[in-house]
Amino acid sequence: MNRADFGVIGLAVMGQNLVLNVEGRGFTVAVYNRTAERTQRFIKEHGIGKKIVPAYSLEEFVGTLSRPRKILLMVKAGAPTDAVLDQLFPLLNKGDIVMDGGNSHYEETERRLTSAEERGLCYLGVGVSGGESGALHGPSIMAGGKAEGYKEVEGILTKIAAQGPQGPCCAYFGPGSSGHYVKVIHNGIEYAIMEAIAEAYDLMKRGLGMTPDEMADVFEAWNAGELGGYLFEITERILRHPDSETGKALVESILDTAKQKGTGKWSTQSALDLGTPSPTVAMAVFARALSGLKEERVAAEKILPGPPGPVEQFPASHKAFVQDLHGAVTLTVLTAYAQGLRQLRDASVERGYNLDLAEAARVWMAGCIIRAKLLVPIEKAFREQPDLPLLLLAEPFLSLWKEHHPALRKVLIQAHEHGIPVPVMSSALDFVDGYRTGRLPANLLQAQRDFFGAHTYQRIDREGTFHTEWEEA
Numbered sequence: 001m002n003r004a005d006f007g008v009i010g011l012a013v014m015g016q017n018l019v020l021n022v023e024g025r026g027f028t029v030a031v032y033n034r035t036a037e038r039t040q041r042f043i044k045e046h047g048i049g050k051k052i053v054p055a056y057s058l059e060e061f062v063g064t065l066s067r068p069r070k071i072l073l074m075v076k077a078g079a080p081t082d083a084v085l086d087q088l089f090p091l092l093n094k095g096d097i098v099m100d101g102g103n104s105h106y107e108e109t110e111r112r113l114t115s116a117e118e119r120g121l122c123y124l125g126v127g128v129s130g131g132e133s134g135a136l137h138g139p140s141i142m143a144g145g146k147a148e149g150y151k152e153v154e155g156i157l158t159k160i161a162a163q164g165p166q167g168p169c170c171a172y173f174g175p176g177s178s179g180h181y182v183k184v185i186h187n188g189i190e191y192a193i194m195e196a197i198a199e200a201y202d203l204m205k206r207g208l209g210m211t212p213d214e215m216a217d218v219f220e221a222w223n224a225g226e227l228g229g230y231l232f233e234i235t236e237r238i239l240r241h242p243d244s245e246t247g248k249a250l251v252e253s254i255l256d257t258a259k260q261k262g263t264g265k266w267s268t269q270s271a272l273d274l275g276t277p278s279p280t281v282a283m284a285v286f287a288r289a290l291s292g293l294k295e296e297r298v299a300a301e302k303i304l305p306g307p308p309g310p311v312e313q314f315p316a317s318h319k320a321f322v323q324d325l326h327g328a329v330t331l332t333v334l335t336a337y338a339q340g341l342r343q344l345r346d347a348s349v350e351r352g353y354n355l356d357l358a359e360a361a362r363v364w365m366a367g368c369i370i371r372a373k374l375l376v377p378i379e380k381a382f383r384e385q386p387d388l389p390l391l392l393l394a395e396p397f398l399s400l401w402k403e404h405h406p407a408l409r410k411v412l413i414q415a416h417e418h419g420i421p422v423p424v425m426s427s428a429l430d431f432v433d434g435y436r437t438g439r440l441p442a443n444l445l446q447a448q449r450d451f452f453g454a455h456t457y458q459r460i461d462r463e464g465t466f467h468t469e470w471e472e473a
């Protein structure tokens, strides 16, 4: 019997598409799913005449794979992943490689990695981005774990990955859960860009009274320029998509509450743990949380007043405002990348990942959800200056900041004046304004902490730690 080169466990759509992708590159793929019906259906619909070997038990699956076995798990993150691993690990031999391709929490990856290594197995946490289409045509792949394990699968992963302007969008990031951590930051940035786009849409819709088609034209133009990227591209397509029932843009019939599976939240939780300022992603996470309070919002609309009357159209001309909005969104997107990469830098030190930030930007250039033209100069900036503290300090981003920050300020003034919430855009400006302020008011915070808790403070004119009996003064 010809043994399979690669095995995939879990045949939901992402798993199925990855199987087809791997097989399409000339490899024989063994497949297993918890429910046999799904395996049978997959083989019937997509497997005929292909080098796909179905297995109906994990024992059979393991038996069909050549050694060292290369197994990719595409099952739900959390308990389902542990359930599969509990059954799978005892069936494997030393040196076999198990890759978790799900959106697993990086701490869970660390735990599983330790338990795999105790058995002599290689465990890789592999972030896979690009949704269903990416899985089939080429995702962005962010791998972490033992380097020897990665070496064994590098050939296959590189072949199935998206081809970017600077090679296959697949990289090994370092030990432990580094791959899954990079994927979490990818998703955090994804949340922030999505929310920035949603805020721009809201400003154009409620502020300028633009129609979905007019807004689609704007996103189309932005996508054609330096801001271009997948999320802008799909936004244009969404805005042009009609509802078959009403004939109007479908997006206007969609409920305004956004769900989340948790990766944006993990990104923010980690930022809080690290003490890294990543407020823009946090605001995007909270914006989704606020969107979930639909009933409360509808009730509060009638109670809490905003600017007088219904939101009126902005006084500025549409064209000038849309131009400013372009600048505002550009800086917000850049700030999201800047904060995400800064967080990766801090996490790398804290967690011993030894991350190459340029490599993160490189694998995000194609295949993944945040793929965008801006990643090309971002990669270059970190390649040239690996210890760059903040993206905006390097060219061409410094020039973009200089060019567009007046526009971002104008847009925010308009938004606040008309009561249209722009949490992500505001947080981006506040963050950069804070970062470029040599003396922040934290001196007062130090004094307050010392006043009520004797937490002590430092002085600007002398070394040492001081305490004042404030009440006596």
Ligand code: 6PG
Residues within 6 Å of the ligand: 103, 128, 129, 130, 131, 187, 190, 259, 260, 261, 262, 263, 264, 368, 369
């Ligand atoms: C990707 C996506 C993918 C998925 C997220 C969405 O990179 O392909 O990020 O991982 O769409 O799980 O997350 P939310 O459900 O939290 O928006």
